[in-house]
Amino acid sequence: xxxxxxxxxxxxxxxxxALRNLDLEIADGEFFVLLGETGAxxxxxxxxxxxxxxxxxxxxxxDGADVSNWGPAERDVALVLQQYSLYPRYTVRENLEFPLKAxxxxxEPEEIRNQVARAAKILRIEHLLDRKTDRLSGGEMQxxxxxxxxxxxxxxxxxxxPLSALxxxxxxxLRTELKNLQMTLGATFLxxxxxxxxxxxxxxxxxxxxxxxxxxxxxxxxxxxNPRSTFVARSVGSPPMNLLDGxxxxxxxxxxxxxxxxxxxxxxxxxxxxxxxxxxxxxxDLTVEPGAPVxxxxxxxxxxxxxxxxxxxxxxxxxxxxxxxxxxxAVDETVQFAWNPEKVVLFDxxxxxxxxxxx
Amino acid sequence: MxxxxxxxxxxxxxxxxxxxxxxxxxxLAPIYWIGSTAFKPRAxxxxxxxxxxxQPEVTPFVKLFTRRVQLNRPVEPGAYEAAPWWEKRxxxxxxxxxxxxxxxxxxxxxxxxxxxxxxxxxxxLLAVSMGTLTAYGFSRFRVAGEQDWLFFILSTRMLPPVxxxxxxFLMYRVVGMTDTHIGLIILYTAFNLSFSVWLxxxxxxxxxxxxxxxxxxxxxxxxxxxxxxxLPEAATGIAATAVFCFITAWNEYAxxxxxxxxxxxxxxxxxxxxxxxxxxxxxxxxxxxxxFLLPVAIFTFLLRNHLLRGMSFxxxxx
Numbered sequence: 100x101x102x103x104x105x106x107x108x109x110x111x112x113x114x115x116x117a118l119r120n121l122d123l124e125i126a127d128g129e130f131f132v133l134l135g136e137t138g139a140x141x142x143x144x145x146x147x148x149x150x151x152x153x154x155x156x157x158x159x160x161x162d163g164a165d166v167s168n169w170g171p172a173e174r175d176v177a178l179v180l181q182q183y184s185l186y187p188r189y190t191v192r193e194n195l196e197f198p199l200k201a202x203x204x205x206x207e208p209e210e211i212r213n214q215v216a217r218a219a220k221i222l223r224i225e226h227l228l229d230r231k232t233d234r235l236s237g238g239e240m241q242x243x244x245x246x247x248x249x250x251x252x253x254x255x256x257x258x259x260x261p262l263s264a265l266x267x268x269x270x271x272x273l274r275t276e277l278k279n280l281q282m283t284l285g286a287t288f289l290x291x292x293x294x295x296x297x298x299x300x301x302x303x304x305x306x307x308x309x310x311x312x313x314x315x316x317x318x319x320x321x322x323x324x325n326p327r328s329t330f331v332a333r334s335v336g337s338p339p340m341n342l343l344d345g346x347x348x349x350x351x352x353x354x355x356x357x358x359x360x361x362x363x364x365x366x367x368x369x370x371x372x373x374x375x376x377x378x379x380x381x382x383x384d385l386t387v388e389p390g391a392p393v394x395x396x397x398x399x400x401x402x403x404x405x406x407x408x409x410x411x412x413x414x415x416x417x418x419x420x421x422x423x424x425x426x427x428x429a430v431d432e433t434v435q436f437a438w439n440p441e442k443v444v445l446f447d448x449x450x451x452x453x454x455x456x457x458x
Numbered sequence: 459m460x461x462x463x464x465x466x467x468x469x470x471x472x473x474x475x476x477x478x479x480x481x482x483x484x485x486l487a488p489i490y491w492i493g494s495t496a497f498k499p500r501a502x503x504x505x506x507x508x509x510x511x512x513q514p515e516v517t518p519f520v521k522l523f524t525r526r527v528q529l530n531r532p533v534e535p536g537a538y539e540a541a542p543w544w545e546k547r548x549x550x551x552x553x554x555x556x557x558x559x560x561x562x563x564x565x566x567x568x569x570x571x572x573x574x575x576x577x578x579x580x581x582x583l584l585a586v587s588m589g590t591l592t593a594y595g596f597s598r599f600r601v602a603g604e605q606d607w608l609f610f611i612l613s614t615r616m617l618p619p620v621x622x623x624x625x626x627f628l629m630y631r632v633v634g635m636t637d638t639h640i641g642l643i644i645l646y647t648a649f650n651l652s653f654s655v656w657l658x659x660x661x662x663x664x665x666x667x668x669x670x671x672x673x674x675x676x677x678x679x680x681x682x683x684x685x686x687x688x689l690p691e692a693a694t695g696i697a698a699t700a701v702f703c704f705i706t707a708w709n710e711y712a713x714x715x716x717x718x719x720x721x722x723x724x725x726x727x728x729x730x731x732x733x734x735x736x737x738x739x740x741x742x743x744x745x746x747x748x749x750f751l752l753p754v755a756i757f758t759f760l761l762r763n764h765l766l767r768g769m770s771f772x773x774x775x776x
Binding site for chain 1: 666668669671672673674675676677678679682687690691
């Protein structure tokens with residue numbers, strides 16, 4: 100198991116810069132999730148750690164040793180990809196044996212048999228061992244891929260959207276399994292995904308990537324409740340955080356352009372009056388009840404069973420609010436809402452950075 | 459569920475089958491002509507209309523593999539009785555009755571055939587292996603000026619080969635490579651290489667590089683990954699490329715005619731040379747051509763599964 104560190108790493112492909120001065124630290128035994136959109140540099144980060152790409156600048160450390168010039172085989176990492184990771188023409192057993200049969204590992208045949216049996220048992224794929232990989236379902240394939248990673252005891256598990264190609268039910272099941280597996284093995288995991296639900300539910304820590312830059316690192320709680328920028332606020336949470344343009348007037352939030360006002364409970368601190376701000380508030384921190392200060396029309400109602408997600412129109416602003424599924428509400432109805440002033444996050448309008456992080 | 463065909467579809471189907479049969483007949487007719495003539499008595503070879511029913515005989519093949527030579531001594535009495543079966547065919551055939559002072563020896567055909575095999579097989583192996591490695595490099599690594607290199611490689615095929623035949627001949631004469639096996643092998647390899655690189659690049663591009671990367675991470679070297687993962691996946695492409703290279707090298711006529719005359723001569727320039735003096739013996743030429751067709755037919759037949767299966771990537775879901 101290992102501790103991983105990327106120091107000031109930059110990776111360029113020709114004229115395009117995939118990663119810019121990335122500093123990243125993954126503690127031993129941590130489940131670290133890199134969250135970002137397509138092209139944000141998630142996969143590049145993973146490939147740099149695996150040794151499939153060399154950094155243009157910067158260092159990559161595994162357990163304190165600079166591995167920037169090591170080949171993938173020497174780094175002793177395991178890789179699970181979204182697809183193409185199983186060797187065709189091979190049976191499941193042959194796929195599982197493959198990493199152990201590499202010459203540099205010198206594994207005895209009996210040890211190979213034991214390790215394959217152990218991995219197959221953990222992942223419950225014993226009945227598939229003699230099947231060809233093209234006769235497997237998507238979920239079985241990903242199980243075998245993970246099996247190929249755990250037959251040896253690599254220092255780090257690198258996973259590149261391993262669940263994205265699966266259907267929703269299976270994805271949920273494997274999510275739990277992966278998390279359990281990581282805890283059982285006590286291994287360091289780097290998990291790359293664009294799915295914020297995966298990131299929130301699995302990660303000990305989340306790193307949010309935006310166009311080659313690491314925007315914020317933190318626990319899911321920190322990322323969710325205290326986003327460093329409007330970008331993070333938008334990328335985590337479903338529906339995402341409401342972001343309202345406005346300014347501060349006498350310690351109250353005034354949302355432009357069709358103004359409505361809400362209290363801030365002195366949260367603003369030393370922020371100057373009239374400064375353009377973005378107010379961020381999670382949908383669940385809005386309360387819809389008669390007598391609340393702001394009036395809005397219901398634009399849309401989405402029933403999720405346990406809750407309803409309302410889209411409200413207040414002035415020119417659109418907001419999402421989560422309410423109990425038992426609440427009776429219809430489209431075009433007029434309702435009143437308030438927010439929990441403790442939960443409001445203030446962002447600077449120009450930079451998009453949260454004022455709590457010292458923007 | 460079996461598709462239920464409308465009468466219209468049935469008619470269309472039958473028309474298509476009829477068309478295929480007609481086309482097949484047109485293409486197979488010359489092969490039938492060669493094949494049947496190779497077993498005909500000489501008198502029936504050129505009859506108009508062609509003789510279809512005849513008693514097949516092996517005389518053309520015997521004549522193909524033998525030649526008459528002048529002896530400085532008279533034929534010994536009892537030579538016929540002592541002769542092996544294939545020599546007796548010549549005595550019995552009525553055409554080549556040995557005259558006094560003649561003897562039967564092995565002809566040049568087996569040697570030329572062997573030359574063809576050596577040169578075509580070796581140049582195919584070279585062209586395909588070098589082509590596969592080159593294509594792999596172009597497919598997987600960033601090569602400076604990749605497009606220009608590939609165009610340059612292709613451009614070697616843009617001139618008709620005959621255009622360079624005479625300069626090539628002069629070059630070969632200077633370095634003493636005319637009429638050598640190695641000379642023709644180099645020539646055919648160079649000729650096939652561009653084709654092999656381009657064809658193999660297409661096949662290797664189709665193989666996801668994720669497989670090798672997985673192998674690299676699993677602890678294999680680039681070379682081991684190439685042999686263990688890429689090569690088996692590229693087998694179909696390699697087989698197809700090999701068939702094309704082999705056919706080109708096997709059938710090549712112009713350079714073989716110019717560059718060789720005895721030691722390294724291949725079958726294509728040898729067979730027409732047997733038209734010879736006096737009357738053309740079409741049955742012998744047909745026998746030579748018929749045998750010449752067999753290796754390509756066998757080679758293609760052996761690789762038919764690879765050629766037909768197309769690319770199947772097992773676990774891929776595109």
